[in-house]
Amino acid sequence: MKKKRDEKVSCCEIGGRKASAVRNRSAFYRHKGEMCWRGVRDEPYKPEAGGWSRIMRRVLVGGRGESAKFHVRYFEIAPGGNSSLERHRHEHVVICVKGKGVVRMGKSKKQMEFMDTVYISPDTVHQLVNPFEGPFGFLCIVNAKRDRPEVLG
Amino acid sequence: MKKKRDEKVSCCEIGGRKASAVRNRSAFYRHKGEMCWRGVRDEPYKPEAGGWSRIMRRVLVGGRGESAKFHVRYFEIAPGGNSSLERHRHEHVVICVKGKGVVRMGKSKKQMEFMDTVYISPDTVHQLVNPFEGPFGFLCIVNAKRDRPEVLG
Numbered sequence: 646m647k648k649k650r651d652e653k654v655s656c657c658e659i660g661g662r663k664a665s666a667v668r669n670r671s672a673f674y675r676h677k678g679e680m681c682w683r684g685v686r687d688e689p690y691k692p693e694a695g696g697w698s699r700i701m702r703r704v705l706v707g708g709r710g711e712s713a714k715f716h717v718r719y720f721e722i723a724p725g726g727n728s729s730l731e732r733h734r735h736e737h738v739v740i741c742v743k744g745k746g747v748v749r750m751g752k753s754k755k756q757m758e759f760m761d762t763v764y765i766s767p768d769t770v771h772q773l774v775n776p777f778e779g780p781f782g783f784l785c786i787v788n789a790k791r792d793r794p795e796v797l798g
Numbered sequence: 799m800k801k802k803r804d805e806k807v808s809c810c811e812i813g814g815r816k817a818s819a820v821r822n823r824s825a826f827y828r829h830k831g832e833m834c835w836r837g838v839r840d841e842p843y844k845p846e847a848g849g850w851s852r853i854m855r856r857v858l859v860g861g862r863g864e865s866a867k868f869h870v871r872y873f874e875i876a877p878g879g880n881s882s883l884e885r886h887r888h889e890h891v892v893i894c895v896k897g898k899g900v901v902r903m904g905k906s907k908k909q910m911e912f913m914d915t916v917y918i919s920p921d922t923v924h925q926l927v928n929p930f931e932g933p934f935g936f937l938c939i940v941n942a943k944r945d946r947p948e949v950l951g
Contacts, residue, residue: 671903671922676913706891706917713889713917714941715868736866738859740937742895742913750824760829760895764859764866769824784893786939788867 668710680719680743680782690720690728695796699726699775707789714789721782722746722775730772730798735791737765739773743782746775757783770797821863833872833896833935843873843881848949852879852928860942867942874935875899875928883925883951888944890918892926896935899928910936923950 674682682705690700700722707716721743722728730749739748741757748757749772750765757763765771775781827835835858843853853875860869874896875881883902892901894910901910902925903918910916918924928934 669919671919672917673901673903673906673908674915674917676911676915680913682913682915705893705915711889711917712920713868713891713939714943715866715891715939717891717893717915717939736864738866738868738870740858740870748826750826753826755826758829760833760835762827762829762835762858762870764825764827764864766822766824767865784937786866786868786870790867 669712672709674705680721685719696729696731696798697727699723700728700773705784716787716789718785718787719782720773720785721780722773723780724775724778727774728772729794729796730770731794731796732768732770733792733794734767735788736767737763737771738784738786739763739765740784740786741781742784744775744779745777746773746781746783748773757781822865825862827858833874838872849882849884849951850880852876853881853926858937869940869942871938871940872935873926873938874933875926876933877928877931880927881925882947882949883923884947884949885921885923886945886947887920888941889920890916890924891937891939892916892918893937893939894934895937897928897932898930899926899934899936901926910934 674684676682685703685705688702690697690702700720703719705717740762741759745758748755748763751769827837829835838856838858841855843850843855853873856872858870893915894912898911901908901916904922
């Protein structure tokens with residue numbers, strides 16, 4: 646019965662729990678495969694359009710009132726897609742966990758594959774791009790309190 | 799020639815660069831396989847003994863003067879090993895990336911496999927254990943400024 650119910654709902658969903666009910670409590674997010682987690686929903690990459698395409702977001706830690714000074718998000722870029730080309734004061738840590746893609750940091754462009762990790766320091770122009778045939782998925786860790794990005798293109 | 803040189807050095811090492819030379823610069827850590835990264839060295843889990851065994855640490859972000867409000871570390875527990883049973887004010891996020899293990903959080907014990915993710919809230923007693931046959935590897939993200947753990951056993 647349980648399996649049948651799971652088939653009816655989207656891959657990543659809140660599961661009916663109110664965020665306020667689990668505010669800053671310890672939590673376990675079971676990976677269901679394909680970078681979907683029980684209790685974690687799909688979200689748009691950003692609320693507004695602008696220079697990005699074919700990318701989505703799953704917030705693992707940071708959307709439920711957690712007190713940690715950082716947020717942990719998973720992003721996935723479909724073939725041909727890209728994040729915004731942007732710059733901001735806050736740092737990024739990006740860890741590739743699915744497929745492969747390209748990270749632009751300043752003047753450098755590097756291919757990223759499984760577990761390749763980048764630290765993007767303040768004010769470094771950066772962008773994640775997927776010129777390959779399969780999806781490119783990565784963890785992105787940021788400060789909980791951060792400035793708004795300047796979108797460059 | 800390059801490959802031959804790599805064979806002579808340990809799996810994870812600093813590569814001769816002084817930490818001060820790369821202070822808060824953007825950086826790319828290429829994954830060399832088996833959860834070893836170019837430019838990231840093996841370290842002991844903790845400087846002092848006490849309640850832990852068969853566990854080691856690789857600091858991806860946090861040991862080079864980065865300004866981010868968080869640190870990203872990789873830990874690996876060999877079969878039969880465990881982290882300290884401990885409690886502290888700061889939060890943990892743990893993401894399993896290799897093998898499988900068990901996380902204890904308060905009274906709960908859960909098996910962790912690839913990409914299973916836990917948020918451990920302040921003052922929750924916790925421990926990571928590997929009762930399985932292969933190595934158990936996980937990312938652990940913490941606040942850069944954090945209190946000293948109280949080791950319970």
